[in-house]
Amino acid sequence: MHRRPSGVGVALATGFAALGFAACSPAAAPKEEPVFIDVSAVFGATDQRDRAQARFADEASRLFLRLAESGDLAAMTAQVRAGYAVDTPGEQDVTPLLAYVAYVRPVRADVVAHLLALGADPTRSLANGMSLLNAVARARDPQLLPVLLKAGVSPDARLPVQGETFLSVAIREGNTDLALALLQAGARADLPTEDGSLPLLLATGMGNWIVADALLRAGARIDAPRLAHALKLSPPAPDTPQGRAHAAVAARQLRP
Structure with missing residues (x-):
């Protein structure tokens, strides 16, 4: 309305x-x-x-x-x-x-x-x-x-000055809602920034497991050693949205 x-x-x-x-x-x-x-x-x-x-x-x-x-x-x-x-x-x-x-x-x-x-x-x-x-x-x-x-x-629009993508900027700014909306709109889960940083690496590096889980569901590739390392670093409290997303990412990472 x-x-x-x-x-x-x-x-x-x-x-x-x-x-x-x-x-x-x-x-x-x-x-x-x-x-x-x-x-x-x-x-x-x-x-x-x-x-x-x-x-x-x-x-x-x-x-x-x-x-x-x-x-x-x-x-x-x-x-x-x-x-x-x-x-x-x-x-x-x-x-x-x-x-x-x-x-x-x-x-x-x-x-x-x-x-x-x-x-x-x-x-x-x-x-x-x-x-x-x-x-x-x-x-x-x-x-x-x-x-x-x-x-x-495009949800995959690039920002030429920083070499970022719209999605990577949303992740770096901690704007979870925007990152999820961009993925829903079709943003590519594996589109790197100009320096080669992938969205999943950015999200896990910032401890944003909600976005990391959404990226994996959208088809992001798993770098198993890096993901396993990130999962061990300062895991969030289990009974929180980030904690539940962390558990979902861990379960997905363990799948064959």
Whole structure:
């Protein structure tokens, strides 16, 4: 169920069943209503669209952001078709996509999806290496994930600056819910980072047995000696979610 925003507050678009737009009444004419996303866990709750404008010196980008802020998707499309580059960099390499999500409240899911459809790159990073996917991984309630997936962002997306994958970043950030959601969405359990680190090795190294168990169920290969060593290091309390997952991984590791 979707709620409309009150003041600066936002409604949450949660779960894979709540993608895109609010449902229409069967008796009413079809009407698409925007879904709003809470990204305040990462970027802050205050509307600061003036700061978004200030990050760009060129008037074309300022106009594009104003259109995004107002939700004028048709005009955004027209500007891109007329030659505007949707990932035009501003101060510290911020792009309109990042500026919109970081500074405009409430964030509209349809605007984010439209930016992606117009070619905005969610892996493109700021000067400090931060990208939209890093921010989603750091959020403990990743409302942007369903929007990204619906817009065609691959669960196996790579973050070029760090050489990480979306899944490896989620694991390193300790974001279990996101890692599980990415696996459910089809992320490859054995896709390595650029330095060759495998998701299972990352998960066991961090003691995240819930993710390790999910990776094994998703087909991750077992390096028996390394897994046996990891299982012996600081095992979690048995009567906890991590402890039960630890026992499940141990049982799987012992299978012939």
